[in-house]
Amino acid sequence: MSGTRDGGATGRRITEKVSADALRGATGRDWDGWFAELDAWGATRRTHTEIATHLREEHGVDGWYAQSVSVGYEQERGMREVGQSSTGDxxxxxxxxxxxxxxxxxxxxxxxxxxxxxxxxxxxxxxxxxxxxxxxxxxxxxxxxxxxxxxxxxxxxxxxxxxxxxxxxxxxxxxxxxxxxxxxxxxxxxxxxxxxxx
The missing domain is CATH 3.30.530.20 (START domain)
Known part of the structure; x- marks a missing residue:
């Protein structure tokens, strides 16, 4: 059994745990805004660490939100499932x-x-x-x-x-x-x- 878009048996995606409004209030953009930014940057070809570093260093997103946006993006773009780490574990x-x-x-x-x-x-x-x-x-x-x-x-x-x-x-x-x-x-x-x- 694997995770599905709605989280399936493995739990909820981070985009369901952190609302678009809360994310916008903390980072200046909602989920769609960050996904568009990361797509334009070519994030699907980058590692989790590279994405989080880009968010911190280029956009001033603090550590927890940088990790959350990175995970949300990876889940949304099929780079990882709910419950899966960036290393595939x-x-x-x-x-x-x-x-x-x-x-x-x-x-x-x-x-x-x-x-x-x-x-x-x-x-x-x-x-x-x-x-x-x-x-x-x-x-x-x-x-x-x-x-x-x-x-x-x-x-x-x-x-x-x-x-x-x-x-x-x-x-x-x-x-x-x-x-x-x-x-x-x-x-x-x-x-x-x-x-x-x-």
Whole structure:
């Protein structure tokens, strides 16, 4: 299954997430205006980095919007699908704010006994870790699906933690759609688990 113009199973295009009015207010042009500008510049023959750099350096578009316009253009012109990175890799992500400190949240990924309670059948092969801040690991689930997992933690002033999970190196657009739903459900289970027990 692959992404379609309306986002299909893999999610919404960035042009649907950022309105034409919001883009015009932040950058001076709407989506059609930027697409016409990039077409005239020959952006379909350029890399993602070249497009974003052109937008920043030649048009003064700030970093986040330069990336967004670049991705929107690439999706619109068939250079990438929703969920696909500029290198062709398939990725998804999820996030949640959890009522627990960062060290407990990270332990839920690294302690096999705790992990089995909310992420059953998943094997993580740790690559790097920064205590209470981040984790990088190989990922394999019971179906044999592999990938790479990146976990980021931000301690909030009220004792909660903002958790972000990036799942990279997925097989295709169908895997992106499946794992987007998977992480939404699993992170909700993790939140409940960590908030029910001290």
């Amino acid at each position: 398939w990725n998804t992500s999820g996030s949640r704010t959890v009522g627990a400190p960062p060290d407990r949240v990270l332990d839920a990924f690294t302690d096999p006994g705790v992990r089995e309670r909310w992420l059953p059948g998943v094997v993580l092969t740790e690559r790097s870790r920064q205590p209470a801040r981040s984790l990088s690991a190989g990922f394999r689930d019971a179906s044999g699906e592999a990938g790479r997992l990146s976990v980021w933690l931000t301690a909030l002033p009220d004792g909660r933690t903002r958790l972000g999970v990036g799942h990279e190196k997925l097989a295709d657009a169908a895997a992106v759609a499946a794992y987007k739903a998977f992480w939404k459900e699993r992170l909700a289970v993790l939140k409940a688990l960590l908030e029910e027990s001290p």
